[in-house]
Amino acid sequence: MITLQRPGALSALPPLSLYVHLPWCLKKCPYCDFNSHELKSDAIERAPLEARYLDALRADLEAALPQIWGRRVFTVFIGGGTPSLFSPDSIDRLLADIRARLPLEAACEITLEANPGTFERDRFKAFREAGVTRLSIGVQSFDDAKLKALGRVHDRAQALAAVEEAQRHFETFNLDLMYA
Template identity: 55%
Template sequence: MNSPAGSPFALPPLALYIHIPWCVRKCPYCDFNSHAAGPNLPEDEYVAALLADLDQDLAQAQGRQLTSIFFGGGTPSLFSAKALGQILEGVERRIGFAGDIEITLEANPGTFEQAKFSAYRRLGINRLSIGVQSFQSAQLKALGRIHDGDEAIRAADMARAAGFDNFNLDLMHGLPGQDVTAALDDLRTAIAQAPTHLSWYQLTMEPNTVFWNQPPELPEDDTLWDIQEAGQVLLAEHGYQQYETSAYARDNHRARHNLNYWTFGDFLGIGAGAHAKLSDANGQIRRSWKTRLPKDYLDSGKAFQAGERLLSADELPFEFLMNALRLTEGVPTQLFCQRTGLSEQSLAEGRRLAEQQGLLENDPARLCATPRGQLFLNDLLQSFLP
């Protein structure tokens, strides 16, 4: 597949997602592939499996260096600095890192130890994403979290003391029984910790979770709307620019790994249940996923990859836009052509429908949701279904 100008398809940037599937306790709202850890984590076995998994995927890097790495989970900060160091050394030896690579580690406040996090920083991990969710004891208990509000504040202090000048706080709103005042108190506490990035998003009920089967009483829609509006004003007043549906950053601290997802870059995925999206030199794009259960993933007699799917040309507009239109500023139309190998004409009918509904900006040079389109993103994407 070639670009509309006839030039060869250009491979996008390459990132790596590393999934660590264990956590101290499974939270009732969580639908991620996470499993309660036993008394002894199989660190050595899992590190060996991750690198063997990567070995099977190396050809798909196609000579590209990694622009970002993200350790997600579960709770990756349950792993020792030694184990994470072995992973990073093995990855760099196999693929290589861009000079300005962003390396993010997800961490929960209940797992913070000063010496451990200082060691993480010395490994080259240069960004933390701390899963706070709330600072209020009653809310944290309802969410099944293992930390309290004071521990969450100490976690931010320890991150700075360990040398992390770039860290994200994950914070939820629309929690059981939460009103506007309580939601904004949480947000003010988060802002007071001076993170460079905030992920501020509404609690949702996901299938296959405890909350799905035993739903708590959540705020009414009018309250949720009031929380969203007031919170966005508060974030803007403190210099946090919204650049994605639930992501807010201070200057030059947007999450580069996530931006790669949203701009339809390529990413390798290793670890139990990890997903990947990869392009080849002919412009064919595949999504793939790994064996989900840790015990199966660690069984060396089984293949790591559980399945894959080649995206058809008809699917690509929707696949591209369900990511790109989450960005408040949208993306240049030309990026669609570069990432998919398709022409602008393949978007024409969808654009016409979305613009007529007032969901997409009427700007041929950009693909950008209107304010209404950002509120009704699912309706906007319906215009681009194959």
């Protein structure tokens, strides 16, 4: 028997990936075109904002479920903004909400964007414990003069410290670097 397929039709659905956008930063970089906004509150004041945003993300995911029902998720990317501004507890809640609604592949890579200017010692460890499997560290440059010109909130020493901390807690991570 021969089965004909419409031109352009897929024989199987492509792998499904999930992008989650957390739009806040310590400071808006002058080169950034992403939907991101300066967060002007301290960590104590952020907790209710994080909770409300996570509620909205969960509702948005639930509304989209009929479109993707039955498909497995191969990767999750939490970008922004600066997702590492969110508390590890909020990232844990976000991932629990995702896992409760979507089937994740056993080897699903879960990436979190992090800014070297927003981490404290052991914060990366807490993100790892929450279920993040890979960090994407927005170093951009290791040259202090270039970092200043880019409007970054970190310097070379903080970038190197972030890389060392990532090495302690993650098997895989990447560095975002600007060129030319």
